[in-house]
Amino acid sequence: MKSPLTKLFLGLCMAFSMFSFAQSNVPRTKTIDSEHHKILLEAVKVTEMEEILEKSGPFTIFAPSDAAFERFSIEKIKELLNSQDKSALKSLLTYHIVAGHLTASRILRAMCRGNGKASFTTIQGKKLLAHMDGYDIVLTDPIGNTARITSADLNLKNGVVHEIDSVILPTQM
Template identity: 70%
Template sequence: MKTPIILTLLCAFLAFNSLTAQISNQESHKDLVQNGTNLDNHKILNAAVKATELDALLDNAGPFTIFAPSDAAFERFSSEKISELLNSKDKSALKSLLTYHIVAGQLTASRILSAMCRGNGKASFTTVQGKKLSAHLDGYDIVLTDPMGNTARITTADLNSKIGVVHEIDSVILPTQM
């Protein structure tokens, strides 16, 4: 398989530069929930993290990489489905969904690109739930693909957080059919 020219150029760039090219973020000492509140486009994610009490777990462990769906991404679900997930007494489905968006360690965009360089254009990451996410480039965008074939683009990369790195994505990725 031929390596796309853009990936070749990115690999060459990464080979000659240190992997410290992260976007500076004034929110670097706040946790995911606080970042979500301040970014104003992660209200649903914020509510879900609080509902499952993952905020306490994330705050006491890590570092983690969070692929954070925006509110617009969650709104692709029906409002009934969102309400059902958030208000159910059994939070296992919601927790499963959220932990599928979390990878142990700090995967900055440059580290994801480096892994793709080593993987001939593709990389695979294991979520804390234990399932795989794959990454590839589409033009200049890093695209994640879940086992169901759903994709999500990283729209804002390398938001620093006390718990690790947060990448905003444009779709909710699914561990199973929901």
């Protein structure tokens, strides 16, 4: 017999999946909001990943807002953006990207199949763990840092973007 908490979680998964499916039928052709993602867009430009992201895919991008980067450390970001060696910045960016089109409902379905947790491999090759905290999908990096999805399912021509409230790290930086 399943516990009441498990039943509640499964019910929430089903309800959110149906809501997300209904929302996904609305066609959207937006781009990442340049007013809230200036640092991210600059990092993509500096690492010369624009063409890869535009011509390959589909990708799921967990996009830290400027406020998330500023909490990470604006000094560290400036150092990464201005460094001659772009490998650390590219590593950071590729840790925020997963191959495939993972809508919020697909992430939730994976968590339902995984008893409340799901693991996704970034294009960098490291894992992100997703779980629920209340109504929020939370991502956890290998170090234990977490990021909440604050805005989900911004569909692009070659993928989907989920805005997150923190920068997640592949390793200690």
